[in-house]
Amino acid sequence: MLIKLEKSSLLRAVLIAxxxxxxxxxxxxxxxxxxxxFSDCLEIxxxxxxxxIKTNIxxxxxxxxxITCDGKKLAQILKELPDGIITIKTDNNxxxxxxxxxxxxxxxxxxxxEDFPEIEFGNFDLIQINQSQFKKMIKKVLxxxxxxxxxxxxxxxYIQAGKNSTLNMVASDSRRLSFTSEHIDMxxxxxxxxVIPLKxxxxxxxxxxxxxxxxxxxxxxxxxxxxxxxxxxxxxDGNFPDFEKVIPKDFIDTIIIDTKKFINSLRRVMIFTKxxxxxxxxTFKNDVLKIEARTPEYGEASEEIAIESSSSQEIMxxxxxxxxxxxxxxxxxxxxxMNITGAMSPVTMxxxxxxxxxxxxxxxxxxxAE
Amino acid sequence: xxxxxxxxLPDHVKRMIAAGEVIEGPHSVVKELIENSIxxxxxxxxxxxxxxxMQRIVVTDNGCGIVPEELSLAIAEHATSKIGTVxxxxxxxxxxxxxxxxxxxxxxxxxxxLSKPDGVDTGARLICRESIEIxxxxxPTGTTVIVEHLFYNTPxxxxxxxxxxxxxxxxxxxxxxxxxxxxxxxxxxxxDGKQLFSLQKTxxxxxxxxDLFGGAEGESLYSGSVSDMQVSLTGxxxxxxxxxxxxxxxxxxxxxxxxDYRNLSFHANRAYDAMLPHGSxxxxxxxxxxxxxxxxxxxxxxxxxxxxFDSRYIESLIYGFIKKTLGEHELSVGSVNLNTDRSSxxxxxxxxxxxxxxxxxxxxxxxxxxxxxxxxxPDIFKDGRSLYNDLQDWNYLGTIxxxxxxxxxxxxxxxxxxxxxxxxxxYDRLRKNVGQVTVQKLIFPEEYSxxxxxxSILTENLDLLRSLGFDIDIFSEESLIINGxxxxxxxxxxxxxxxxxxxxxxxxxxDKNAKDYFDEIRDRAIERIACHSxxxxxxxxxxxxxxxxxxxxxxGAYELRCPHGRPFVVDISRSELVKLFRR
Numbered sequence: 001m002l003i004k005l006e007k008s009s010l011l012r013a014v015l016i017a018x019x020x021x022x023x024x025x026x027x028x029x030x031x032x033x034x035x036x037x038f039s040d041c042l043e044i045x046x047x048x049x050x051x052x053i054k055t056n057i058x059x060x061x062x063x064x065x066x067i068t069c070d071g072k073k074l075a076q077i078l079k080e081l082p083d084g085i086i087t088i089k090t091d092n093n094x095x096x097x098x099x100x101x102x103x104x105x106x107x108x109x110x111x112x113x114e115d116f117p118e119i120e121f122g123n124f125d126l127i128q129i130n131q132s133q134f135k136k137m138i139k140k141v142l143x144x145x146x147x148x149x150x151x152x153x154x155x156x157x158y159i160q161a162g163k164n165s166t167l168n169m170v171a172s173d174s175r176r177l178s179f180t181s182e183h184i185d186m187x188x189x190x191x192x193x194x195v196i197p198l199k200x201x202x203x204x205x206x207x208x209x210x211x212x213x214x215x216x217x218x219x220x221x222x223x224x225x226x227x228x229x230x231x232x233x234x235x236x237d238g239n240f241p242d243f244e245k246v247i248p249k250d251f252i253d254t255i256i257i258d259t260k261k262f263i264n265s266l267r268r269v270m271i272f273t274k275x276x277x278x279x280x281x282x283t284f285k286n287d288v289l290k291i292e293a294r295t296p297e298y299g300e301a302s303e304e305i306a307i308e309s310s311s312s313q314e315i316m317x318x319x320x321x322x323x324x325x326x327x328x329x330x331x332x333x334x335x336x337x338m339n340i341t342g343a344m345s346p347v348t349m350x351x352x353x354x355x356x357x358x359x360x361x362x363x364x365x366x367x368x369a370e
Numbered sequence: 371x372x373x374x375x376x377x378x379l380p381d382h383v384k385r386m387i388a389a390g391e392v393i394e395g396p397h398s399v400v401k402e403l404i405e406n407s408i409x410x411x412x413x414x415x416x417x418x419x420x421x422x423x424m425q426r427i428v429v430t431d432n433g434c435g436i437v438p439e440e441l442s443l444a445i446a447e448h449a450t451s452k453i454g455t456v457x458x459x460x461x462x463x464x465x466x467x468x469x470x471x472x473x474x475x476x477x478x479x480x481x482x483x484l485s486k487p488d489g490v491d492t493g494a495r496l497i498c499r500e501s502i503e504i505x506x507x508x509x510p511t512g513t514t515v516i517v518e519h520l521f522y523n524t525p526x527x528x529x530x531x532x533x534x535x536x537x538x539x540x541x542x543x544x545x546x547x548x549x550x551x552x553x554x555x556x557x558x559x560x561x562d563g564k565q566l567f568s569l570q571k572t573x574x575x576x577x578x579x580x581d582l583f584g585g586a587e588g589e590s591l592y593s594g595s596v597s598d599m600q601v602s603l604t605g606x607x608x609x610x611x612x613x614x615x616x617x618x619x620x621x622x623x624x625x626x627x628x629x630d631y632r633n634l635s636f637h638a639n640r641a642y643d644a645m646l647p648h649g650s651x652x653x654x655x656x657x658x659x660x661x662x663x664x665x666x667x668x669x670x671x672x673x674x675x676x677x678x679f680d681s682r683y684i685e686s687l688i689y690g691f692i693k694k695t696l697g698e699h700e701l702s703v704g705s706v707n708l709n710t711d712r713s714s715x716x717x718x719x720x721x722x723x724x725x726x727x728x729x730x731x732x733x734x735x736x737x738x739x740x741x742x743x744x745x746x747x748p749d750i751f752k753d754g755r756s757l758y759n760d761l762q763d764w765n766y767l768g769t770i771x772x773x774x775x776x777x778x779x780x781x782x783x784x785x786x787x788x789x790x791x792x793x794x795x796x797y798d799r800l801r802k803n804v805g806q807v808t809v810q811k812l813i814f815p816e817e818y819s820x821x822x823x824x825x826s827i828l829t830e831n832l833d834l835l836r837s838l839g840f841d842i843d844i845f846s847e848e849s850l851i852i853n854g855x856x857x858x859x860x861x862x863x864x865x866x867x868x869x870x871x872x873x874x875x876x877x878x879x880x881d882k883n884a885k886d887y888f889d890e891i892r893d894r895a896i897e898r899i900a901c902h903s904x905x906x907x908x909x910x911x912x913x914x915x916x917x918x919x920x921x922x923x924x925x926g927a928y929e930l931r932c933p934h935g936r937p938f939v940v941d942i943s944r945s946e947l948v949k950l951f952r953r
Contacts, residue, residue: 148909151862174812174861241814275918276799276858277808320810344811362811365841365854 003037003088005059007099010042010086011078013055016229017046018071020053020203033071034116037061045119046071051200052119055229066113069095077106121230124216124223127186129167131226134215135208137169138201140180140357143326145198146173151238157201158240159217160193170243176323177243177360178330190217195240200233207231247360248346251339253311255284256352258335262289263328265303269293270321272301279364280321284340285314293321317343318364324349327359382477392474396423396520397540399475403515404548405465406472407431408555412512413571416558417545422537424520424528432512435487438494438504444483445476445498465627472515478527479520485513542566546582547628550621550655553578575655576606583619587612591653594695596687602659603691607638608652609699610645610935615893619653622688624665626657637685641692647794647933649801649893656688764924766917773907775916779924782943788916789906790938791923797900797933799858800838807839809854816864818842819849820872827875828868834888835871838895840864859903870898897933 017033036043039061045054067090078086081099089096090110097106138157146154151174160168167184170177194217207226214225217235224231269280272293283290289307294300317340328336333351340347349359393399400417407415410433420426436444475481476498486493488511495507521528538561545567549557553575559566569581580588590612595604608614620638622631638652646652764779775786820828825848828835835842839856852864859867874894905911911919922928923939930939 146860146862147912148905148915149860149862150866154862172813174814175810177813246813275922279808346811346813360813362813362854364857365807365809365811367807367809367836 001037001061001063001065001090003042003059003061003090004085005042005057005088006084007078007081007086008083009057010044010059011075013042013044013057013229014071014075014078016055016207017044017053018075019206020046020048020051021071022048029068029111029115030117031070032068032111032116033074034066034068034113036113037063037065037067039064045116047117047119048199050197051203051231051233052121053203053229053231054119054121057228065090066116067095067110068113068116069108069110073108077108119232121232122223124218125189126214126216126223126225127184127189128212129184129187129215131208131211131213133182133184134213135205137167137180137182138205138208140330141169141171141178142198142201142205143171143330144173144176144178144359145171147198149173152236153195153238153240156195156197156236158193158195158243161187161190170240172241172243172360175320175362176327177246178327178358179243179247179360180357182356190215193240194222195236195238196222197233197236200231203231246346247358248339248341248348251341251348253284253309253313253315253340255289255310255338255340256308256335257289257305257338259328259331259333261305262336263325265291265305266321266325266328269301269303270325272298273321274298277364278320278322279318279366280324281316281318283314283316284309286312315340315343317347318366319347319361320364323361327361330357330359392470393478393520395540396427396537397544399423399427399479399517399520400429400541401544401548402471402475403427403429403517404545406515407433407513408548408552409464410434410513413554414556414558416560417541418560419538419541420562422534422561423517423541424534424537425518427517427520428514430512430514432510435490435493435511435513436483436485437487437490438485438492438506441483441485441494441496441504442502445472445481445496445502475517478524479522480518482516482518483513484509484516486511538566547621547623549582550575550578551623551626551628551657575657579606579655587653591655592695592699594691594698596691596694598687600661600664601684601687603656603687604659605654605656605691607654607656607692607695610642610696610931612653613646613650613935614653615650615890617651620651621654622656622658624658624660625662633681633685634688637689638692641689642696645696645931645935647797647929647931647935650935652692654692656691658684658687764920766913766920769911769916771907772909772911775911775920777920782941783947785940785942786920786923787907787932787938788911788919789904790932790936791919792904793900793932794928794930794938795919795922796858796903797896798928800856800896800900807837808857809839809841810857810859810861811841811854812852812861812864814861816852816861817845817849818852818865818868822848824872825850827872831871831875831888831891834892834895835868838871838892838899840867840871842868859899863903866902867899870902871895874898900933 014033021031021033030047030049032046034043034045036045037059040058042057042059042061043054044057045052047053077097081097082101085100087098087100089098093110094107095110097108098104141157145157149155154173156171158168158170160170162168162181165183165185165187166181167187168179168181170179172178200222204224204226207224207229209227211227213227214223216223220235222233222235224233266280269291270278270293272295273279274295274297279293281290281292281294283292284307287307287309289305290302291305292300292302327349331349331351333353335352336349337352338347338349344363344365347361347363349361350357392402396419400419400423404415404417407429410431412431412433414432416428416430418426418428418430472481472483481496481498483496484493484507486507486509491508493507493509495505497503497505541561542559545557545559549555549567549569553572556571557567557569559568567582569578572578572581576588576591576593579591590609591606592609593604593606595602597603608619617635620634622629622634634654634656635651638654639646642652764777764784767776767778767783769775769788773787773789775788777784777786828850829844832842832844839854839859840852841854842850842852845851850868852868855861855864855867871891874897875891877894905915923930931937
C-alpha cells in the first residue's frame with residue numbers, strides 16, 4: 001500500500017485523534033490511532049470508549065486497507081518534518097514515512113487494524129449550527145460545571161431545546177449555575193435534552209471555528225460534524241435538575257455595576273481571600289457596593305464601587321469571590337445587572353441588555369455555633 | 371448602727387468550715403475513705419453509694435481495722451495513725467497524714483464506723499449523731515464506714531451539689547484513679563444497687579486497664595520505663611493508632627497518689643508531636659516514684675495537687691519517657707526501605723504528556739494556521755487559584771498507581787498518599803468548622819429519605835448536623851432537605867455525608883445523657899465524612915488538583931498524618947537515593 005498526502009493535514013488529524021486517547025486503557029489497541037485507507041482519502045480514528053473521533057483527509061492511495069499506530073510517535077515525527085507532500089508505504093508491521101524534501105526513512109511499528117473495535121459513526125438527523133455562536137455558548141457556561149462531582153450530571157453541560165427555536169445550555173456544580181440561550185434554527189428537531197460530558201465539550205470547543213457545523217442527538221449519543229472531523233460521544237446518564245425553577249424571578253434589589261470596575265476591585269480584594277472559600281462580603285447600600293475580604297493569616301481589604309440600585313435597603317451577602325469573578329469575566333457588556341434576593345438567597349448576574357445569559361451564585365453562610 | 375463584735379467561732383462551726391475544704395462532695399468522701407482503706411493494707415474494697423452518695427456512702431475493707439479503744443479518736447481533729455512527728459511528713463508513703471478526713475466528714479454528716487482489728491474477737495461500732503455512741507461489734511475483720519445525709523447541716527453546700535449523674539461520674543473517676551494505682555486490690559463499686567464495676571486483684575496495671583476499659587484498650591498500650599538516681603517513671607501510653615478524643619485518660623500518679631498536673635497534657639502532646647491529629651489525645655498512665663522528701667503533698671487539703679522539687683526536671687522526664695517509649699514501638703517516619711529489584715515494574719504515568727500534547731497542538735496550529743480561538747481548551751478552566759499562589763518551592767513529578775503523588779522538594783523525593791492527605795485536609799476543615807461554620811448554600815437542594823427509626827436519629831441530632839455546616843431541614847415525615855453543605859464538600863456528596871453521619875450516630879451507644887454523647891457523634895461523623903469525601907486511590911486526579919493538594923499539604927497548616935495517625939508523606943533523601951544506586 002502506497003499513500004501520498006499533505007503532511008500538515010495528516011499532522012492535524014493525528015493530533016485531533018491523539019487528544020482523545022487517555023493512554024493506559026486496559027485494551028491497549030485503543031491507545032493507538034486507527035488509519036483507514038481509501039483510494040482518495042484517509043480516516044484517522046481514535047476512541048476512549050466514551051468519545052470516538054474521526055477526521056477525514058484527502059490522499060492518494062494505490063489500494064485500501066486498515067492500519068493502527070502510536071499516534072504520539074507519528075505526530076512527533078510529522079511535526080519535525082518540513083511541510084509538503086509525504087509518502088507512506090505499509091510493509092508488514094511497519095509504516096515507512098518519506099518526505100519529499102528530506103532524504104530519510106522513518107519506520108513506525110504498526111499493528112493489525114482488524115483488532116481495533118468497530119466504531120459506528122452511524123446515521124443521525126443533523127441540524128446546522130453556527131460554529132462561533134455555539135463556541136461562545138460553551139464558553140459562557142463551561143466554567144460553572146463540576147470536574148469530578150460524584151453526581152455525574154454536574155460533570156457535563158446540559159443542553160435543552162427551548163421555546164421558539166432556542167437552545168439552552170446550562171452547567172452547574174450546585175454551588176453556582178450558568179445559563180445561556182441562543183436562537184438556533186431547527187433546534188426543535190433534536191431530542192429534547194441531554195448532558196454532554198465535559199471531555200467531549202472540550203474537544204468540540206477546540207475544533208469549533210468559523211462557518212457552520214452539524215449536530216445531532218439521540219437517546220444515548222451525540223454527534224458533532226465539524227469540518228472534516230466527526231465526534232460521537234456517549235451522553236451522561238441521569239436527569240439534570242430543573243434549572244428554571246432555581247433561577248430567581250423576583251428580587252428585592254436590582255443593581256447595575258460597571259463590569260470592568262467590578263472585576264478590577266474584585267481582583268484586588270481577592271488577594272486577601274483564601275481557598276476553598278475565597279470568601280468576600282458584598283454590602284449594598286445607597287448606590288454603593290462595598291466589597292470586603294478578611295483572612296486572619298493575610299489581613300483584610302475593602303473597596304467601594306458606585307452602583308445604581310433600585311432599593312435603599314442595606315443588604316450584606318457573603319459569597320465566593322472566585323465564582324463572582326468567573327461569571328463577571330463572561331459578561332461582554334460594559335455594565336451588568338446583579339439581582340439580589342436576600343442575604344441567604346441566590347445572587348444572579350446578567351449582561352444589562354439581555355436575559356439570555358444568567359449566572360446564579362449561592363451565598364456562603366457563616367454561622368457561629370453556641 | 372449596732373457595732374459588730376469579733377468573736378471566736380464555736381468549735382463545731384470551725385470544723386464545718388474546715389470540712390468544706392476537704393470535702394467538696396460525695397466523691398471526696400469516697401476518695402478519703404478509699405485512701406484510708408488502702409492505707410490499712412486492705413486487699414479488697416467495696417464502695418456502695420445511694421443517690422449519688424448524698425443519701426449514703428458505704429466503704430468496706432478487709433484491712434487492719436481500728437482498735438476499739440482508739441475508735442473515738444478516729445473522728446477527732448488531727449488525730450491520725452499515719453504520722454507521729456513533723457519529720458514523718460518528709461517520708462510519707464501513706465495517703466493520709468493530716469488527720470482531717472474522718473473528723474471533717476463527721477462534722478457534716480451522720481457517720482457510723484464498724485471496725486474489727488485482726489486477731490481480736492470483738493471490734494467496736496461508733497455511731498456519731500448529736501453525740502457519740504460506742505458499742506461492741508462482732509463482724510469480719512476490717513473496717514466499714516457508713517456516711518449518711520452528707521451536708522445535712524450545711525444546706526448551702528448541699529444546694530451547690532451538681533446533678534446526681536455528675537456526682538456518680540466523679541465518684542467513679544475517683545475510684546478508677548485509685549484502682550489504677552492499686553491493681554493488687556480488688557475494687558467493687560455499686561450505685562443504687564447497680565454494679566458499676568468489679569475489679570479482681572491482678573498483677574499489672576495493664577490488666578487493670580483492660581478490666582476497666584476493655585481488653586483491646588489494655589493490649590494496645592505501649593509500656594516503658596525510665597529511671598534516674600532517686601526518681602523513676604514507669605507507665606503505659608497510647609499507640610498513635612489508638613488515640614482518645616479527650617484528656618480523660620491522662621493520669622499521673624506520684625508515689626501511687628493520683629494527682630492533677632496541669633502541664634501533663636502539654637508535654638505529652640509535645641512528645642507525640644505530629645503523630646497527634648488535631649483534637650485527639652493520648653491515654654497516659656504514668657507512675658512517678660520519687661522520694662517523699664522531694665515533693666510537697668501538703669499544698670491542697672484534698673492532696674490533688676503536689677509541689678515537685680523541680681518541675682522542669684520532672685517535665686523533661688515525662689517528655690523523655692514518652693519519646694523513648696514511642697521510639698521503641700514506632701518506626702521512625704523519615705526513612706523507607708526500597709526494594710531496588712522491583713523498580714522495573716513500577717510505571718510513572720507521565721503527567722507531562724498532557725502538556726506535551728498541548729504543546730504539539732500549538733505547534734500544529736502555527737504550521738496550519740488554524741484559528742481555534744484565543745485559548746487552548748485547558749485554559750478555559752483556569753481559575754484564579756494560581757494567580758494568588760505564592761512562589762512554590764516544590765516540583766510536581768507525577769502520579770503513580772493512581773494513588774501516590776511524587777514531588778521533588780528540599781533535595782528529596784517525597785511520596786504523598788493523596789487519599790490520606792486529602793482526608794486530613796477535609797478532616798481539619800470540618801474540625802475547624804466546629805464553633806463557627808461556613809456553609810455553602812446549594813442551588814439544587816438534596817432530598818434525603820430515610821426509614822422512620824433513622825429519621826428520628828437524624829431529627830434528634832439536627833442541631834449537631836447544623837453545627838457541622840449542613841444546612842438541613844425536615845421536609846416530610848420521612849425525608850429531610852439539605853440546603854447547604856460545609857465548605858469544601860462536594861454538593862454531590864451531601865447525601866453520602868448524611869449517610870456517614872447516621873452511621874456514626876448509630877455507632878455511638880454510650881449514655882445519651884452524657885455530655886460527651888454529642889461530641890462523640892460529632893467526632894466520629896467528622897472522621898467518616900472526611901474519609902468519604904476525600905479522593906480515593908484510583909480516582910482520577912488531574913494536574914491542577916494535585917498541585918492544589920501539594921501546596922496545601924506543604925503550607926505548614928496541616929499535620930502530615932491522616933486523622934488515624936498514619937503518615938501520608940514518605941521522604942527519600944537525595945543521599946538515600948544515591949545509596950540505592952550504590953554510588
